[in-house]
Amino acid sequence: MKNISFTASIIGAILLSSCNKDDNMDMTNAALNVNYPAAYVINGEDATISVIKLSTNEVTGTIPLMGTGTDMIMWPHHISSHSNHLAIGVPGMDLSAGHAVTGTMSGKLVVIDATTGSIVKNMGLPVMNHNTIYSPNGTEIWVPQMDMNGKILVYDATTYALKNTITVGMMPAELTFSSDGTKAYVANGDDDNVSVINVASKSVIATVTVGDNPVGAWTGSDGKMYVDNEDGQSISVINVATNAVDQTIVLGFMPGIASHNGTKSELWVSDPMAGKVHYWTWDNAMMMWMHGGAFNTGAGAHAISFTTDGSTAYVTNQTANTVSVVNVTNHTVTKTINVGKKPNGVVIKM
Template identity: 55%
Template structure:
């Protein structure tokens, strides 16, 4: 196991670090899963060769080039994580509020939010962008030229930043309380889940024009990308999944769950839709039949607060927010093969 590099520091009131710790930069040169720990304000780096945590990044607002400056502050409740296409950088939203219990009351929070851009190999901050309102995620366009982040208030907006200069290029008006921004598998369309409007906005990423406003279930959180040219929308209050066809921009199927979903992922090899069940600590899965419809197939336990899913070949990784760990799952057997302890309230995960 590679030695975990953790800064030694002493906390002062207000969360300041009172002592500078000159910690060497990391060298993440192995296949890795990056797990965002919302309450710990860290990223656990899992070495996928051995499925163990090998490195740790403490998320702060320090831009000195050192591991931590004398007056660095922790980023507050970092949420979700995305790689750029070259896999050299990662982008994280820091909304400043705990989103682990759902998204029904998020619009009351404003101010103090950031987008953090880090070097994916060293873990060092590249850029911190202050944004006016609470954001849900920060994601690169499929060409890597822009970073998009949501503004989760009633006057819903998407902020578009240049990924080289980090200057604001565009502001796109969408529905009320936009949460996750995602892109279709072919990169032709951006999708924004508007929680208060019960809609998903489809956007042309090149022209920044609205292509469609698609009605879905109650309180959609994300339109998650499928390799089958579909988007899978988890509707928290509606307890449903709306499946959107990318070509027609219409809902082609609505699946009643009977529980509040945490995340939806499509496994192309098995033609399965996986949905996390945070309250029960499970993953449920559906299999696509010959007509393209989803048929409920089964469920298996992970741990409390099951949330995000990432696939790597025929393995899956599920973050469990309340259990502070990640479940490693054999996709074909639908069975947990290992549990990896990480930080407090892990939410987003991305694999490099």
């Protein structure tokens, strides 16, 4: 989290005054009934969620999050899902131009019902958070705290009581889990490393040195984690079994996010400045990732989410205020969907 200085502006002041420890919020989109496979897109500037029906690739509903007073939610960022709930990280500031932050402000843990769009929990946090994510078994919610004294807060997913506090590195951004659910990975931006946590014991079992300013260790179904190093302009490929870096992929651009498609054996990395997505294919002879090509999506290309069969991808374009629907086989955009302002995270529920 380097190079960009954060100043507490009017927006920050509003959020600081609004983050109570336990602020429940009742804001239901009464017309919403998402009983079909859908993509949920976080619109950061609008503080809304666009719901895209996968069968038609049309926006079928918009979930408002902003609220007022102590319930105010500003600049929601990334989103994850478990069962019928969606968990949202709310850092309270715009991270669309990069994840470099200096200074500390409060964040929020928000959980919504994926069917109705009603807010189940809206809880203030001591420090801003890049994301909020359910544990693999759904019994806990893990939240990184973006501070120089980095911590992970682990909450009970039913009572929202704080269960554990885990010390990690400086300015932890995204927290993710390995595909087998046994380890959590935390990208420590100011330490240029990744903390590896045993999910069962809640203890840090390894610290892996990666590139300059890592933002997230993105989960691969191949037993790897793919770390996007924002300032280093590279991807560090971590072997989950050994907690060692198997390969460093030099990009030549600042990555937005990395996303592994196990079905197609491809690794996609968004290039926000060029409005593109690059893809790599696995070379069995060389035992490494090789660059396969790139294609245009939209200005500010960022988050990438694949359908479960790996055939279709949804890419958020933060500057264009759109989502690109991509045919994975031929790497072409089949549709461009208008959503809210500065779309960031996206998650698919089948």
